[in-house]
Amino acid sequence: MQMTILENLHESIKQVIKNAVEKAIANNEIDPVSEYDIQIETPREKEHGDFATNIAMMLTKILRKPPRTIADAILKNMDFANTYIAKAEVAGAGFINFFLDNSWLYDVVGVIDEQGDNYGRINLGNGKKVMVEFVSANPTGPMHMGNARGGALGDCLASVLDWAGYNVTREFYVNDAGNQIEKFAVSLEARYIQELKGEDAIEFPEDAYHGDDIRQHAKNFIALYGDKYLEAEQTERRKALVDYALKLNIQALKDDMDLYRIHFDNWFYESTLHNSNEVMETIELLKQSGYTYEKEDALWFKTTEFGLDKDDVLIRANKIPTYFAADIAYHRNKFSVRGFDKVINIWGADHHGHIARMKGAMQALGIDPDRLDIITMQLVRLMRGGEIVRMSKRTGKSITLHDLLEETNVDAARFFFNLRQASSHFDFDLELAVEQSNENPVFYVQYAHARICSIIRHLSGEGINVKNAKDIDLTALVQPQELDLLRKLTDLTEEIKAAATTMEPSRLTRYLMDLAALFHSFYNACRVNCDDQNLMHARLKLICCVKTVIANVLNMLGVNAPEKM
């Protein structure tokens, strides 16, 4: 894939600097330096030019001269021939600021014209196989607000990586085995018996699932099968109940994800790891690695070898493998069986304690732990009109993802959950979300898109259509609002690169809000439908480019780009 406009520009400026440094050395104006890194940055203040370098400050330690002296010497030897650089000057502590001819900004229009729906794609990932595993909610009940945040985050991160040139797989891990399924069975059974024989017939275990959904499953089960399992063997009864309810719960997870516009490439069932014997195989490999030992009838993993406080059990004294053991097998499967180059997990912050031991387990298996990235997302604190709403599954009174999707709209929820970084604690106020007021910036961005569509419709009605970039004199665009927009459009590729590198899709919502703000300013300052035909076509093209970019990024976020509002 070709270099982006900014990459090209940075390279050409670096070349100018490099040539100038070499010339300054040749002229004995500075002492020889062999290795140095040239950084190009964008100054915050416009008076400081379009780009700047801190090369003089970087060299000040090596050369033992004041930065401004070095900067002067470098500047004196600069040659701007065949570049966009109009002038450069030394400023501040020793920055060299570059002021460019505006013409470099027009290039982006041609690029967007050519790439259209794909403008913004870069080849950072080089087709590497990467998995993003997210949500992975327990199938024992409905999803909560944490899953809502994780879903929006994971899905958008996957999109960002896709746009950055990775080969991305979205996966949902279904914990359809193990202890919580046992607990699920016990819960269902107790409700089943209570429904048939009264509340006092059996005591409902304190640590079972108290949610109303369990009771509902029992009722529906009875409607289908009556009391025929009342006298059956306990194992048979529990199996029938779990088979029935689990299937429905998993389908509900799929339906809700569908509503939320999240489409997983794969739903991976924990049970397959047990059935295929991969769990035991993995444990065998860990034994061979020497990182295990037996104590009190259980098999332990030497987590302490990896700097942690205590070791962890892999196989309990009752010979049943732990969740940890299954999880290790799962991750081994991702890397060794399915060959992912890189795996990203999105976990709630309450699981952060497991990161080190999982990485340790990977190392024990000979898998480079750096190939596993775990994003810990701070949990969502649910508020309603400023009051905290508890979200425990046990009380059964939590607000579910499904409730959220019924109360608010998907665009708002997905955008809202990507406003903040994963590391930030997040208060989600239901009243605000439901209001869909201007508190939610998604409308601001969508409004910009709709406004552009409206202008295009108007002009189209007058028989004026968008021309190809090559047929337009873009130099008509000289207003600061126009130039700011062009610059922002050019920035998209860098923004995607940064979002992919830092694994923070929240950069995109911020980028969109900035872009929308620039457009709204432009809208108030410049009229597209003006008398100057040349200017009109240039502006029309400009807003079409803005529309394309807004739509592309909204598409990455899984948010609609409405033509009318």
Place this chain on the structure above:
RNA sequence: GCGCCUGUAGCUCAGUAGGAUAGAGCAACUGCCUUCUAAGCAGUGGGUCAGGAGUUCGAAUCUCUUCAGGCGCGCCA
């Protein structure tokens, strides 16, 4: 007790592989619709970057420390 995350404007948050005068939205106040969508724009006020010390040309950003909040330290998942 140990570990992880967080602390920036009244509120919600950006900015952290060190860079120039710390930004945005909301809230408050003042203006802007007989022409392309006012869910908009322009402007004003608002700061001990939690406190302290250190590293250096330069610290919101790095180190140490104190304080405050969240989370975790099961043969649970």
